[in-house]
Amino acid sequence: MRTIEGFSLDLTSLQQQYDRGSITVRQVIEMILADLDKRGADGVWISAAPAERLFAAAERLQQRRAAGHKLPLFGVPFAVKDNIDVAGLPTTAACPAFAYTPDVDAAVVTRLQEAGAIAIGKTNLDQFATGLVGVRSPYGVPRNPFDGRLIPGGSSSGSAVAVANGQVSFALGTDTAGSGRVPAAYNNIVGIKPSPGLLSARGVVPACRSFDCVSIFALTAADGARVAELARGYDASDPFSRREADTLSVDLQPGPPSFRFGMFPERDLDFCGDERSRAAYGTALEQLRRLGGAPVAVDPAPFRAAGALLYGGPFIAERLEATGDLLEKWPDALLPTIRTLMHDAASNDAAQTFKAIHRLRLLRRQVEAILPAFDFLVVPTAPTIYTLAEIEAEPLRLNFTLGTYTTFVNLLDLAAVAVPAGRRGDGLPFGVTLVGAWGQDARLAGFADRLHRASTETLGATPLRLSDTPTPTASGVPISSLRTDWLSVAVVGAHLSGEPLNHQLTDAGAVFVRATRTAAAYRLFALPSTTPPKPGLVRAGPDSVGAAIDVEVWSLPPAAFGQFVARIPPPLAIGKVELEDGARVSGFLCEPHALVAARDITTFGGWRAFLRTVA
Numbered sequence: 348m349r350t351i352e353g354f355s356l357d358l359t360s361l362q363q364q365y366d367r368g369s370i371t372v373r374q375v376i377e378m379i380l381a382d383l384d385k386r387g388a389d390g391v392w393i394s395a396a397p398a399e400r401l402f403a404a405a406e407r408l409q410q411r412r413a414a415g416h417k418l419p420l421f422g423v424p425f426a427v428k429d430n431i432d433v434a435g436l437p438t439t440a441a442c443p444a445f446a447y448t449p450d451v452d453a454a455v456v457t458r459l460q461e462a463g464a465i466a467i468g469k470t471n472l473d474q475f476a477t478g479l480v481g482v483r484s485p486y487g488v489p490r491n492p493f494d495g496r497l498i499p500g501g502s503s504s505g506s507a508v509a510v511a512n513g514q515v516s517f518a519l520g521t522d523t524a525g526s527g528r529v530p531a532a533y534n535n536i537v538g539i540k541p542s543p544g545l546l547s548a549r550g551v552v553p554a555c556r557s558f559d560c561v562s563i564f565a566l567t568a569a570d571g572a573r574v575a576e577l578a579r580g581y582d583a584s585d586p587f588s589r590r591e592a593d594t595l596s597v598d599l600q601p602g603p604p605s606f607r608f609g610m611f612p613e614r615d616l617d618f619c620g621d622e623r624s625r626a627a628y629g630t631a632l633e634q635l636r637r638l639g640g641a642p643v644a645v646d647p648a649p650f651r652a653a654g655a656l657l658y659g660g661p662f663i664a665e666r667l668e669a670t671g672d673l674l675e676k677w678p679d680a681l682l683p684t685i686r687t688l689m690h691d692a693a694s695n696d697a698a699q700t701f702k703a704i705h706r707l708r709l710l711r712r713q714v715e716a717i718l719p720a721f722d723f724l725v726v727p728t729a730p731t732i733y734t735l736a737e738i739e740a741e742p743l744r745l746n747f748t749l750g751t752y753t754t755f756v757n758l759l760d761l762a763a764v765a766v767p768a769g770r771r772g773d774g775l776p777f778g779v780t781l782v783g784a785w786g787q788d789a790r791l792a793g794f795a796d797r798l799h800r801a802s803t804e805t806l807g808a809t810p811l812r813l814s815d816t817p818t819p820t821a822s823g824v825p826i827s828s829l830r831t832d833w834l835s836v837a838v839v840g841a842h843l844s845g846e847p848l849n850h851q852l853t854d855a856g857a858v859f860v861r862a863t864r865t866a867a868a869y870r871l872f873a874l875p876s877t878t879p880p881k882p883g884l885v886r887a888g889p890d891s892v893g894a895a896i897d898v899e900v901w902s903l904p905p906a907a908f909g910q911f912v913a914r915i916p917p918p919l920a921i922g923k924v925e926l927e928d929g930a931r932v933s934g935f936l937c938e939p940h941a942l943v944a945a946r947d948i949t950t951f952g953g954w955r956a957f958l959r960t961v962a
Contacts, residue, residue: 355811356516357566358423358573365422372405372422372465379424379467382514390487391505391512393429394436395468404465411463418463419577426509426518427456429469430476430552431561436466440552441474441484444680445673453550454585455519455561455578462577467515470505474685475670476521476554478502479529479729479749480738483682488735491533492808493775496734500530500749502554503562507534510564511807517574520562523554524657525729525753527562528765532728532778536807537795538765539563539571542785543757544589545597546575547582555657555665556587558757566806568766568796569819572599572789597788599819602722602797603844603859603899605955608635608781609645609721619748621731627777628727631768634802635725641845643721649713652706654755658747660703661695662758663688684742707758714759718784719850723791726752728765728778752780762788766795769802776803790853793819834908835860837898837924837934839871840882840954844899847879851914855907860900866925868893872937872945873957874918882954883918883937883945895927897953898934908933917941 355361364370380398405422412418427433430440432449433456439446451457456466473483481504482488489508491497499508503520507530510518520527522540531538539562546561553559561578565571576598582588610632618625632642656662667689673680674689681689718724730751738745756763765780779798783791796819806813836857841848844859865884870893872883887893903911912921918941924934951957 355566355806355809355816356424356513357806357816358420358516358570359817361423361516362421372408373402375422375424376401376405376465376467379514388487390471390484390489391508391514392426393439393441393469393471393486393505396433396436396466400435401465401467408463408465420459420574421463423464423517424467424515425459425464426468426470426506426515427466428472428503428506428518428520430472430521431456431519432550433466433469436469438469438552440476440669441472441486442673442680443485444677449550451550454547454582456550458578458580459574470503470509470518472504473502473526474682475552475666476502476523476526477666477685477688478746479525479753480733480742480746481530482735482738483684485682493533493535496736497732497775498533498735498738500533500729502526503530503564507531507536507538507564510534510536510566513807513809513811517563517565517570520564521551521554522560522562523558523757525750525756527560527564528753528763528780529729529749531564531765532767533732533776534807535767535776535778535803535805537565537568537571537767537799539565539575539788539792540756540763540765541575541579541597542762542788543760544587545579545592545595545788547580547585547588549582549585553665553668555662556668557662557665558657560757567813567816568764568792568799569599571764572597572792575788591786595786597792599792599796600789600858601819602790602793604862605639605641605843605845606794607643607721607845608640609643609717609724611647611726612644615647616727617730617751618727619731623771623773624727624731624777627769627771628779631777631779631798631802632725634768634798638797638801639845645717645721645724649710649717650755650759653710653714653758654750656703656707657754657758658750661699662703663692664695664700666692687743711759715784719854722783722845722849722853723787723794724782725779726782728752728780732775756782760785762786762791764788764791764795766799767803768798786856787853789858833858833902833904835900835902835932836908836911836921837865837900837926837932839884839896839898839935841879842935843954851911852901852903855903855911857901857903857907857911860902862897862899864895864897864927866893866927866929867895868925869896870894870947870949871896871951871954871957872942873948874937874941875944881919882948882957883941884924884935885937885939885942894949894952896949897955898924898926900926900932
């Protein structure tokens with residue numbers, strides 16, 4: 348059974364079924380448990396909560412709802428990677444000798460259950476979250492739903508397959524080097540890798556604690572972002588949690604019509620000889636162009652150098668935090684490949700570690716200088732996919748290659764969203780990852796959603812169609828960044844999406860609202876000797892005929908709005924601009940004296956249309 352009674356478990360569809368009374372939470376649980384029983388020991392789940400416990404949770408939810416509690420995830424079933432604590436269920440990290448039963452939930456599990464979600468059980472993983480392959484577990488190998496001869500991806504293998512098969516609405520994973528992204532690509536689902544520190548890692552068995560993130564697998568980008576929004580929050584008991592987690596919304600933000608995407612030059616791309624993946628990546632780039640994107644070449648050197656520090660440097664020694672005692676006292680409790688990696692980790696010393704820390708800080712500075720040139724970097728999520736037999740023959744080298752485009756992200760303190768981007772020539776799913784600066788999670792999800800809907804037909808491995816799920820702008824998905832106290836600004840030139848100064852808006856936390864036009868009462872001029880080139884917008888006088896000019900409206904927090912306005916150089920200024928619907932918003936205007944030597948470009952109807960004629 349690939350779907351629960353023929354309807355999708357995406358958040359909106361499930362909530363609609365509950366609201367109509369078409370199904371109850373208990374009935375959904377019964378169907379999920381029946382499906383688990385039918386599948387048997389398929390390597391996806393390590394343990395499931397007892398039926399009585401799940402039914403009792405359903406009853407408590409009904410009571411809370413009847414009492415008027417707000418439950419945005421009412422009755423939503425989810426899975427938890429078995430290195431994340433769920434009270435009363437064993438945490439094994441795929442190592443029976445390590446197993447323990449926690450008394451309290453991990454912080455993120457608590458937040459999600461308070462929002463109404465129900466944890467069905469614990470899912471399989473590469474032992475101690477060490478691997479990108481999904482086959483390093485004594486509990487079996489989750490079957491890749493598209494071809495059982497292929498690896499499912501790891502380390503969050505069971506979580507990804509459970510979502511792809513339609514068994515749960517979403518699943519929690521973890522991501523240090525790509526464990527929340529590679530399985531998403533292989534299973535045709537979305538993998539949200541939040542900015543480090545937004546989701547608490549308290550109650551998570553550490554892999555490399557300095558870089559660990561709790562990740563989210565979902566059927567759509569909107570679902571993943573919604574879950575992340577409800578799971579985020581500052582946790583004083585997690586030393587890597589950040590205070591911004593209480594205020595920075597990660598709910599999906601619809602993206603602007605034009606944007607710039609960074610990409611590594613063709614000569615610097617490595618697909619391990621897999622021409623099908625190379626071609627699929629090219630198709631994804633072309634789709635981004637059709638969606639309004641302009642490519643920007645990016646030097647891959649600092650990204651690759653950072654990625655190499657995780658497994659090629661001393662940071663791997665941090666993995667001994669969870670496995671050190673086992674390696675010393677009961678080495679046979681570790682799988683042979685894991686044991687080899689842990690022995691190698693133990694050979695590092697403090698001097699090497701400090702040297703690597705200093706090197707990483709320098710690389711972060713270099714990448715920070717690169718990021719403003721584009722809205723996001725797009726990379727293949729994985730260069731290729733291997734068969735189970737290939738991984739068995741070369742477990743270490745091939746696993747390492749799968750992290751080519753993922754390992755650097757957490758080390759560089761970045762956010763990422765892995766998203767399906769169509770099919771390869773052999774019919775297998777292919778995915779790309781959108782990478783952005785820390786805190787850009789909401790914008791990344793918006794861009795990812797557009798690419799997903801433009802390139803992919805089905806949800807995971809189910810026959811259900813992505814197009815049947817509501818788009819974020821039409822479904823009422825909360826865009827909580829747009830608070831009523833925020834201020835709008837209409838931009839007309841270099842601050843438009845995809846233009847050189849747009850990053851001044853996005854860096855300030857601005858949210859794209861809409862593309863529109865002014866009232867038919869303005870004139871537009873190309874200002875001479877401006878860098879970068881800029882236009883000047885003025886209201887037409889009594890002796891001139893005005894026209895409607897293309898603009899974009901963005902929204903900013905009040906403090907950020909003031910800082911943004913303070914950076915505007917003369918002869919530009921902020922005044923009130925009338926839009927075609929009669930609304931008046933703050934917007935860019937130009938002092939009349941600067942127009943003496945300027946070229947009147949009003950007939951083009953907008954700055955972008957003019958630029959196309961001079962390119």
